[in-house]
Every structure is written in C-alpha cells, then in structure tokens.
Amino acid sequence: MNVLLITLDQFRAECLSIAGHPLVKTPNLDRLARGGMRFAQHYSQCAPCSPGRASLYTGMYQMNHRVVTNGTPLDRRFDNVALLARRAGYAPTLFGYTDQAFDPRDTSDQSDPRLSTYEGVLPGFDCELFIPEPFALWVEHLRQNGYDVPMNSFKALNSEPDRPESLSIGAFVADHVCNWLRKQDRSWFAHASFLRPHPPYAAAGKWSKEYDPADVSMPIEPSPIRHPFHETVMHLPQSAGPTEESEKRHMRAQYYGMISEVDSQVGRVLDTLDELGMWDNTMIIVTADHADQLGDHGLREKLGFFEQSYHIVGIVRDPRHVHAHGTVVEEFTENVDIVPTIAETLGQEVPLQCDGFPLTPFLEGVRPDNWRDAASYEYDWRHIFISKDGHSWPWDRRLERQNLAVRRSRDSAYVQFGDGTWLAFDLAVDPTWRTTFDDPARVLPLAQDMLTWRSRNAERILSGFLVQDGGMGHWPPGVPWK
Numbered sequence: 001m002n003v004l005l006i007t008l009d010q011f012r013a014e015c016l017s018i019a020g021h022p023l024v025k026t027p028n029l030d031r032l033a034r035g036g037m038r039f040a041q042h043y044s045q046c047a048p049c050s051p052g053r054a055s056l057y058t059g060m061y062q063m064n065h066r067v068v069t070n071g072t073p074l075d076r077r078f079d080n081v082a083l084l085a086r087r088a089g090y091a092p093t094l095f096g097y098t099d100q101a102f103d104p105r106d107t108s109d110q111s112d113p114r115l116s117t118y119e120g121v122l123p124g125f126d127c128e129l130f131i132p133e134p135f136a137l138w139v140e141h142l143r144q145n146g147y148d149v150p151m152n153s154f155k156a157l158n159s160e161p162d163r164p165e166s167l168s169i170g171a172f173v174a175d176h177v178c179n180w181l182r183k184q185d186r187s188w189f190a191h192a193s194f195l196r197p198h199p200p201y202a203a204a205g206k207w208s209k210e211y212d213p214a215d216v217s218m219p220i221e222p223s224p225i226r227h228p229f230h231e232t233v234m235h236l237p238q239s240a241g242p243t244e245e246s247e248k249r250h251m252r253a254q255y256y257g258m259i260s261e262v263d264s265q266v267g268r269v270l271d272t273l274d275e276l277g278m279w280d281n282t283m284i285i286v287t288a289d290h291a292d293q294l295g296d297h298g299l300r301e302k303l304g305f306f307e308q309s310y311h312i313v314g315i316v317r318d319p320r321h322v323h324a325h326g327t328v329v330e331e332f333t334e335n336v337d338i339v340p341t342i343a344e345t346l347g348q349e350v351p352l353q354c355d356g357f358p359l360t361p362f363l364e365g366v367r368p369d370n371w372r373d374a375a376s377y378e379y380d381w382r383h384i385f386i387s388k389d390g391h392s393w394p395w396d397r398r399l400e401r402q403n404l405a406v407r408r409s410r411d412s413a414y415v416q417f418g419d420g421t422w423l424a425f426d427l428a429v430d431p432t433w434r435t436t437f438d439d440p441a442r443v444l445p446l447a448q449d450m451l452t453w454r455s456r457n458a459e460r461i462l463s464g465f466l467v468q469d470g471g472m473g474h475w476p477p478g479v480p481w482k
Helices: 027-034 049-058 081-087 136-144 153-158 169-181 205-209 228-233 245-275 335-345 440-456
Strands: 002-008 037-043 093-096 126-130 189-194 282-287 315-317 327-334 375-380 403-408 412-417 422-426
Touching: 002 245, 002 335, 027 245, 027 282, 027 315, 037 375, 049 081, 049 335, 081 189, 081 335, 093 169, 126 169, 136 153, 136 169, 169 189, 169 245, 189 245, 205 245, 245 282, 282 335, 327 335, 327 375, 403 440, 412 440, 422 440
Parallel strands: 002 189, 002 282, 037 327, 093 126, 093 189
Antiparallel strands: 037 315, 282 315, 375 403, 403 412, 412 422
C-alpha cells in the first residue's frame, strides 16, 4: 500500500464546491471526495503553522506536544508520522516543508544556524524537495524561466498573478511529486506539502482573475461586544482584517483563486497516480494545518478562537473500502486522528502518545461507539511576550496566561482563556459566533466538559504501565522484549 499525505496550507472546509460553496470550483478535490470519504466536521488542533503541523504529525493535542508558536521546538522524544512510516519499512519522502523547529538540546553551540529558523524538517523524512522561506529553489526556477524575482518570499508570492500558473509555487511542488512518482518501483510513502492558499492573497496566473470580487460574499462582521483578546488582535497589523469593502472583496476573490489553483495542482498528482496504475493501491489523505479568518470577525490569517481558523478540509481515500466511497461523515474528526489512521493502514501500533483515534471504522463504513461529541483546539500567543533574556523563573508566569482552548459541540462553543476569563457561544441560535450567553446552568456543563477533556488527554506514555509482576499494562515504546 502506498500512502500520500497532502497538506493545503490555510484551506477552509467550506471552500470545497462539493461541500456546497456557491462560487468556488474544486473539481479535483471533489473527485477525490466522491471516490473516497469527506469528513465535513474536520478540525485542526492549533495555529499557526508549526503548532498545527505538530498536532498533525504527532497525533497530539497542543497541551501535550507544547509546540505553541512558530519557533517552539518539537521535543525530540515524540514519535511522528515519518518515524512511524520508517518503522513500517518505508522511506518517507517530503515535498515542500514541515515547519518544525529542532530540539535545542541537540546542539552545544549557540551559533548553530538551526537556532535561527523554525522551518526545520520533521525527523524521519527524506527530502526530495525542501523549500523553506525564502523558497530559494523555486525562485531560482523562476529566474531560469526568465523572471527577475528577488530572493524574497513575500515579493515572489505576491507577483504570482504576473506569471503563468505553470510557474506557480504549487506547480513547482506538483512537478517534483509527479516526476518522483514516475521513478517508483516499490511501495512508497510521500508527503506533499502545498503552500497555497496561504497569504499573500495573490493567485497565480489566470486564477487571479477567476473570481470577480463583486461576486464574493462579504465577511462576518465583528460583534459590537468583544472579549479584550478579540479587541486587541483586531488592531494588530498582522491580524487585523481589511476595513474597506473593496479590500475585503479582493482578498476573498484572490483566496478563492488560490483554492482553485492548488486544486488544479493536486489534480495533476491524482492524474499521475491514475496514469501509473497506482490509483487503486494508494491511500490519499488531504488536510490542512489550519484555516484562515478571511476577514470574518474583523480578522485575517489564523489565530484566536473562531472556528474559521480551525475548521479545515478533510478527505481520505482508502482504495480497500470501495463500498464506503462517496460517504460524507458528519461526526467531529480532528487532525490528531491522522497518525492513528496511518498507523493502522501500515500495520503498526498506534503510538501511546496519540490523543486521536483511527478513522478506520468510518473508512470501513462503521460509526465507532463512543466517538467524540465535540471538536477541540487551542491557541497560544506567548511569543509576543518572550524576550531574549527570558523572565524571572519561577515567579514570573505571565507566559502561561497567554492561551485559550475551545470545545465546539453541535450547538455551542466554550472558550477558556488562560487568565481565567471565558466565553460561551450559542451556535444553535447564531452559527456566526456572535451570540454569547452567561447563564450558569448552561455554562457550568460546558466548563466541566472542558475540564474532563483535559483530564482524559493528559500525557500517557508511562501512565498506563505498572512496574509489577514483570510489567503490566501498556508497554512504553522502545522496549525490545515486550
């Protein structure tokens, strides 16, 4: 069995045309969903990129892996999807990037260049194409094709509308994936990490003109009564959404263009699999590290507690279970479920660290008993307060207050802030996340559910094992004689 893990950076769930979007066209992802399974209520566990990918790659909630922002090290003791695939006999191969900072305990020299970038490679991957910012290999490719592009990631991406889509960063990744596939003569495991629809909001070539700004819907307006955190981030340059209608429409039209462009590049990969006779022997998983506010609630990019930053695309095609193809799953699923699913596909034990569950029963057409009834995600903004000299430990704990956690059920959402404040949203009355309530009889069960979720997902590597009668319970990883 081959395995292809595809990530689309900042892809909102509702932007699939098969999900009912009235404007955006995604024919290739729709084809994959019809020939596989679409998870309609699929959620990322955290934002921005490094934390979201840490959860995807380890199967762990942020409260356990503790990658809290871009630049937080991924603890070397954690297992991950690439190491799992390697144990199963594969040579896991990366196209793109993984945004995982290395563990600083692995260096003895403060001049180590790895201490200056969070765009490291997840341990276990072989790099067929590695393009961290400023995307040097892609920029050189553009220069070789006659475009005088500066070695600047923002400028290179922002000028994509001025070049044909065949030279987009998405096409660059797809070219390498397709060429590599044609050389494979044994089972393989690949991760294709596409940047788009990540900002800047500038679609490649013809896709920049695909959607008329006059046709796009306007963002959800922010509530007039806002939590202080929401009020603050609405005024930060990196997260404040545009205020002029023309700017809002332009941003959304370009985002939709990037969606359709990356869909076309994924389609090229799918066509190559079909051409090479690999279609019926490849599990394909499509997801995202997080989504994008896209102007909703006065915000852009990915942050905070609104689900626009966390409700993401989720598609799995398992060729072994044709009878379940075309199914839409409405249960809450999460990116922490991906590693357990891949583990079972490869005949490996689900790592004890995993907070998620295998999606295997769904893929087999069975709803598992006792499945979760809410999605959970977290956001941490301590990076704003981290200084080069640190803070006075142990008395200064301000960093531990700069965070929030969300439990989103069918009809409500509860947000717990690290400073002790909270919000409760009535989604049955108002699905736009603008109506809150504070009735203690309604809020207390939500707060208790949050506490229960945390207690049930505490770190478990050794907690299920007893040093008794030669060892009992769940043996920790790395014990050769178990």
